[in-house]
Amino acid sequence: MDSNVPQTKLQVSFVTISEENATQRIDNFLITHLKGVPKSMIYRILRKGEVRVNKKRVKPEYKLNNGDEIRIPPIRVAEKTTPEISTKLNKVADLEKAIIYEDDVILAINKPSGIAVHGGSGLSFGVIEGLRALRPEAKFLELVHRIDRETSGVLLIAKKRSALKALHEQLRLKQMQKNYLALVKGNWPSECKVVQAPLLKNVLKSGERVVKVDKEGKPSETRFKVEERFDFATLIKASPVTGRTHQIRVHTQYANHPIAFDDRYGDNQFDMQLADTKLNRLFLHAANVKFIHPKTLQEMQLHAPMDDKLQACLNQLRNDKYQQTESLK
Template identity: 75%
Template sequence: MKANSPQVKFITITAENEQQRIDNFLRTELKGVPKSLIYRILRKGEIRVNKKRVKPEYKLVVGDEVRIPPVRVAERNDHPVSAKLDKVAGLEQVILYEDDDILVINKPSGIAVHGGSGLTFGVIEGLRALRPQARFLELVHRIDRETSGVLVVAKKRSALRALHEQLRLKQMQKDYLALVKGNWSSACKVIQAPLLKNTLQSGERVVRVHREGKPSETRFKVEERFQFATLLRASPITGRTHQIRVHTQHADHPIAYDDRYGDRNFDRLLADTGLNRLFLHALQLQFIHPRTEEKMTIVAPLDNTLQQCLTLLRQQKQ
């Protein structure tokens, strides 16, 4: 079905978008329109705020009237997400909590949080297809593609700002479960090792402990011991890329089925458990609700693959 011909739009700015840059505001309003085109119509003065030209860095204030000229937005049916309807529908099944301000899902392993780097589909694209009426849906934080568990999405800009402030002040408590190689020492409760990010020629990102890296801290607690593995609760204090994965590797206890930082011999010992994915799961997230200021604790159940692995490891102990 063809979209209606685009028409001039006038939008009055509310507190929700106060102090947002006009270029970022337009990228949200004109989803599917190339950034180059957005900046072109800004330069040509086709975007008007209170009937005046503005620069891309102009910050909106309450009451501003924004004029947006006719711009053809890519139709949803042309978007790569349309080929992933099964995954989109699946996201509805993993929603843990939703209200007018936030949406929390139990992200499956193997799905990136957003498209890019050769990926056409991510959680955020899927949720936008699932909630086409939502004017605003943005990731509050990220977890690795291979990692499962709690992921929070803001449905309002005010919620995004409030939750980002909690992240900045380290007021969010994140707890992960990780199955690691060997017998983790109960005395090892904290790892503080600076992490440096490297991009290989292939474009793959690899992180390593390096004195010139960014300060990084993860706290650990032993949850359960098995014959040749330990189940850990890992709580990152900082939020570096691949932080838990690299810190456990640094301690010589890599996470099971980690294709970048793992140990193939350890993985082979787990072959009979049916495990076929990284055993790292964002189990729990504690934060303050951005509007009600209620303390929230969201728990994401383990998927069947991880549950089965633990069940079989427990049977081996008996």
């Protein structure tokens, strides 16, 4: 074994569960508590009875109680850094600048386009890994919800398990309102205010997720409102009632008004019409989110401004519209 690789100390440790972690499954607690330990090892030590709760063996689905004492056996794990984080320090620094709100229980960022919310599918770096690198002292940082890699805008992160549970409950009860801005092909009809179409998710062999409207899919609903019209495009506000994967992107495609520069559900001819705007990213932006603060119980609304590329695209379309109007006078 390479002596230059730092190792964790081999010793039994004991953890007393606080109210913050009560009702959480023991396996999920250990996965979070023992960062860097493979899940297979966690389930192995549970199966062998090396993990004890109040001196007794427990199954992975055991739900913790306030005051439980957990015995964690010695585990040798190389302390590794994520190579992609170390090579993307600029992106980590950008996350610090992207924070639009933070208190002791929640944090919100204006997520840049092009960065995933978490590692996976061949990516070791994502927003949550970056934030954990920025906040090494934080005991708890978890995503409240997700937005697509190419989508920008408001993303909520919980700093306490109690906040995560409260916000997830708001999502479940559809009490959290999220509004997106999207530039879509053609003239979106004013009377099209709601799209209700069931969505079915397929995972290809490559790991890529593709979603389509299918009667066998899950019920899905998005509300729409026209914000601004241009010659061959419309800026719309999209408010998802349900939270399915790629929901807004597929619902706009289903309505025959796909989003600009959507590499999965878009329209190449429409993208070519936008060449003068120099846009080269999906025009979908999580503009604001409204929810009840999990600690103060006050209604909050957080706003995220569009990035320069989206703003420049709109400015160019407005300028073209103005020039056309002037030429008709």
